[in-house]
Amino acid sequence: MAPQAKVLIIGGGLSGLALAQGLKAAQVPFHVFERDTSAAFRAQGYRLRINDDAIAALRQLLPAPLFGALEQVGAETAPGGHRLDAATGEERGWPGGGPPPQHGRAHNADRAVLRRLLLRGLEGDVSFGRCLVGYALRAGGAVEARFADGTGEVGTVLVGADGVRSAVRKQFLPGLTILDSEGRAVFGKTEITPHLLSKVAPQLADGICFSSADGQPLVSLFSDTMRWDRERSAIPGIGIPNDYIYWVLCFRLDALQDVNSSPGGLVSLPPAESAQLSLHLTRSWHERLRVVFEAQEADETASLPFYLVKQDSFISEWENAHANNSEPVTLLGDAAHPIPPVAGLGASFAFQEAIDLYHALVRISDGQHSIPEELAAYGEKMRQRMGSLLDKIMGPAARFFSMRPVQELGSVSI
Structure with a gap:
């Protein structure tokens, strides 16, 4: 990755910030663009449940003092139920x-507390009030993020970590069925x-x-x-x-x-x-x-x-996106695969994806592999993990709100 190039992370949520912390420690150039006007613009949610795999990912992504602080601020958990x-x-x-x-x-973590921790040390690396409206490919393989205020930013890789209503996903996977x-x-x-x-x-x-x-x-x-x-x-x-x-x-x-x-x-x-x-x-x-x-x-x-993302559409859309190796774009967390948050697994899977993407971006930065090769491999890991994730949410979805069989659900544009 050339010195002037950088990773453009769209979305200052938890997984995007965790990825940013890892890239900063690895000295991979990046910048985060968040549509909210400040970190305190709106309520950021409440309790978040993180599993051991996600903790292992965060241990690799965060500087040791920050990870230690994360462990300190965890809420107590009671056994059983x-x-x-x-x-x-x-x-x-x-x-x-x-x-x-x-x-x-x-x-157990409080989402707002965790976000404040993940923003530590990134004060100069996050721009608030930058709402993405789309992106365009540039000569030489670069990508330009375009914002509602009329400005643009050019980078080497664009990461959509902008949540369920991802503007990046709408352009990158236009045929994805939600x-x-x-x-x-x-x-x-x-x-x-x-x-x-x-x-x-x-x-x-x-x-x-x-x-x-x-x-x-x-x-x-x-x-x-x-x-x-x-x-x-x-x-x-x-x-x-x-x-x-x-x-x-x-x-x-x-x-x-x-x-x-x-x-x-x-x-x-x-x-x-x-x-x-x-x-x-x-x-x-x-x-x-x-x-x-x-x-x-x-x-x-x-x-x-x-x-709920439709599984066969998810697989086919990602395969199509990487078939011609043309776009230096990828997705992370809810932006990639909206799911009902009923099994306590969404954030944990997003942190696992963040460490996978971190390793891919470091290899790109080091010149070990090409951008298309690494992003395709990252997408394949995500597709493999999705089957397990969807299986694990079906029972809780039926239990919590009597979700009908998937084949009876209608699609929605978000």
Whole structure:
């Protein structure tokens, strides 16, 4: 890679920043372009579950002090899990005698805290308020990223890490079929206070809990507690939130007849209306569960639709993209493969992809291999991993919002 060349990373989310940290340590030129106007422009989500494979990837990507800080700010995890009858507030048994198995050891992180950590040391390498509208190939194999403000940036490789509604993906894989899983969710957090603990079902304040009502099969609640060892987690400049219950109220779109649950309708809901939606969906639930929604931090509540990439389309589109070796472009994380975030695997897979892409870009920078060769190999690894990922989300998707068989789902343009 020529000295003046650089990797253009579109999107300042977690996987894009993790990749950037690795490239900085390896002295591979890069720059990150984020459409939000600042790191604090909007709520960045709440609890994030990271598996051992993702931790191993982050250990390689991050400088040792930063990885050590990441371990320090991890929230405590409780073993096992609970299952509640939402109508009665009573504990009920798990089908099969126990909670669903987890894939490897889990690490809980607050998404906003993790993002602040990943931005450390990258202050001069991230530009905010840069919304990509497309890209163009330049002479000599370069690629130009074009932004809504009329500016452009030229680089050697363009990485789309710009999330579910990726502008890079729309141009790079224009024929990729994205399905509407019909799953919808309201995400929120409720601070753990003495008052809450005196009112809430104790299982909701004790790690993972799954709640549902027999008369409401299309709605369910997943929750987990986020608690920190304050002394261990104290890092200057990295604020740790108060302990909270993280919750996701999942439902299928036909659970609501009087609310606009289309993808566009949900995304546009302001926090206060999302909070009201959570109260509406749980209006018949027991008061020991309802208190979680009544005491929620309503200004941080959000509603989202769940999308699902169609597997055969994913495989064929990536194969076609690399067939003529023409574009120095690739994708990372949700930008590459939208999936319902119901199995706790999306972020972990994205971090694993980040380390794969990091190694490919280092080899390109060192002149060991060509850009087309390395990007094609990276895409092949992603395709191989996708089968496993999709298999692992089908059970949770059926459990959380009664997802229909894939062949019955319609496509959506995002």
